[in-house]
Amino acid sequence: MHMLDHPDIVGLKHYLFLTTKVDGFYLNLVLEFVPEPVNRMER
Known part of the structure; x- marks a missing residue:
């Protein structure tokens, strides 16, 4: 994902993993x- 660079794809800025005792494991993505809205951009 870090190596992919295209104007039509939202860039990944950062990611982090969180664990909780109750719910389990989470992957959080920070995007640009x-x-x-996308529908306005495609017109």
Whole structure:
């Protein structure tokens, strides 16, 4: 994902793993901000 660079793909900025005793394991992804909805961008 870090190696992929294309204008139509949202970039991955950071990721982190969290574990909890109750719910288990989580993968959190921090993606770049897209200021407008995708349907407006494709028009």
